[in-house]
Amino acid sequence: MTQEQTVTLTIDDVKVTVPKGTTIMEAAEMKLGIRIPRLCYHPDLSMQGSCRVCIVEVKGMPFYMASCSVEVWEGMEVQTNSPEIRQARRDIVELLLDNHPRACLTCDRDGNCELQRVAYATGVRERLFAGERKRFPIEENGTAVDRNPEKCILCGRCVRTCAEVQGVFNLSQQGRGFTTVVSPAHNDNMDASVCIQCGQCIAACPTAAFTEHDNTEAVWKALADPRKHVVAQTAPAIRATIGEEFGMPIGTPATGKLVTALRRLGFDKVFDTNFTADLTIVEEATEFLNRFEKGERLPLLTSCSPGWVNFLEKFYPELIPNASTCRSPMSMMSSLLKNYYAEQVGIAPKNIFVVGIMPCTAKKFESRRPEFISKDGVPDTDAVLTTRELAWMIKNYGINLASLPDGNFDSPLGESSGAADIFGTTGGVMEAALRMAVEKITGAPPENMEFKDVRAVEGLRERELKVNETLTLRVGVANGLTNAKTLLDDALNGGKQFHIIEVMACPGGCIGGGGQPYPPRGYRILDRRLLAKRAEALYTIDGAKAVRSSNHNPAIKSLYEEYLGTPGGKKAHALLHTHYTPRLPRGVR
């Protein structure tokens, strides 16, 4: 065993020793607690070194060096804060700002913009350079994602996230020099491109060059319309994150406060997408058991994540037969609301305005799929709000969510088992399905409801679960579509055999969705520490529930008895299932 090689250098005249291969930025942070400002850098993405904000002075070098990308060497002398370097850094940020709209006051990310923070931190107080500013067409009619290239600072974080984390590679820098623009191929709109609408570019962007397509106006309008019966449904992951927007500690469950806030906003009924998460499990586990008995179309691929469904249709259409035909919990709920619920309360479906509160931008796209729009043009889901949009509406109304009393979801579409809560995190759908499937296979509920083996926020897991003496289930869990590619390619070409593969498009699952709150200070996008805390909130809620398995949710049982018939039956199929088609442009994987 050779000893790990180390390098000794001085940073701001302090002698430090760090492992070989450490960058200047890492060494300064690790040893001296100095956080050098940065924009394009992200530890989980490839190195770009394009923003130049993190420059430092290195003795003997004729130019300033980007501390994010330069590894330390023996005897290196670094100054992170000499007067010259501070001035240069400020100038660089000022030059970025001078090619940026002066629209902070009206910008979506005002107060939550990394460029704004860096400008403040580096001391930009006046703008001395006035030059030509780039002008580009703004794309504001996306179904899910809008694009404003004028706000882009070409840091490339979206490009790298889209390519490296999601494996989609929809974005690239087009053109060169002053007219360089980040866009899909041919400068196409996002909807016409290979984009899967996951919204991770929005999360990755330090400014507001990417934003979700705003639906708040449509929701305010419906809330103010006396003819509309406005109904909310909230996804499992919202309760774990909305508190962050109101200063609650990260990972604080806020289910009851969320319900109260929605009532105060004027929603007539507040239902829980959790209910249909349970329903999804009953349908999907039934589907799995059927296929398992016949030994066909395995592995079963989960279909709750609309970003993943888009990816499936554009990148892996040959696997469409393997995908569960279950609609997502949101679309199941909307279908029940426009059919079952409409009948129950005697309101015409077109007068029921269904708002999905989702952690997800791809859900906006899903809600506009022709499959989920009735013959008369009435969509099952009328509007989808991201967690961020809802938080803004609550703030706009003047409500402090953190101080609200707890409310309860309306019955019966508001009751759920713990299995539904964990849908919001990677591995959750798998665990929920296993809770039911194991019971159906063995005849008895699993001894331990918690399949901790499939839990973790890491992107890729393969597990073998011993169900009984004769049966071992092989399952795969992937979040982040690059990880999904690995699993799918293994299943397709590598000869690996799985029974079920759960895919969630976003890193960490819905808790890391493209519509979730921007990371609070001290955290960054794709941050595992943040994702783990959010996931913990969901496991806490699950652990505290009396009913932990979807098939034991009494409201689900009675819905089948009084309305749906049998799981996987004719009515259930008509209302709760869907189909997929290969879509163009075909992605390169």
Add this chain to the structure above:
Amino acid sequence: MKNTTIVTDNREEVRRRSIEALTPEIVAFIETCNQGDHATSNLIGALHRVQHHFGYLGREQLDAVAQLLQVPAAKVTGVATFYHFFRLEPRGRFIINVCLGTACYVKGAERVADRLADELGIAFGETTKDGLFSLESTRCVGTCGLAPVVVIGDKVYGNVTPDQVPGLIEKYVLLAQREDKQARESKA
């Protein structure tokens, strides 16, 4: 346990359409590129061939290269738009290049350039609607003694004055008509 039966794959169809958008030679070239470890490093080579044949890089051709080389389309168009050499619009039958190098410039090239743009009704970098002329500028063709210089196709015109411009254009319009006529006759 069977993994999957392929019934919904559109890969072959996408491939067929990609092949149709290119020529057999270009497809063959891309096919040889795909053999090695560094397939994507041949992207520029493939684009060169496409432009050489078609005169420009059309949307269909860019998508076809992306699919056959299995390089994401955003990357292909990123490269195509980065290099000055690559064109995304079709060029005219005759490329008019006005030298705007120092010598030509001081001898009045700008007036010649303006007159060309006026007579053709297009800006620099554009192509006339009839597809006959593209107007472009260059920096020095190495014949400063003839300044100002205009190059049309591979023919160099020296000491060009703005008043000669209509005649020059007329000459090529007639040439095009003659060529077309000959082509029709030889076909018949």
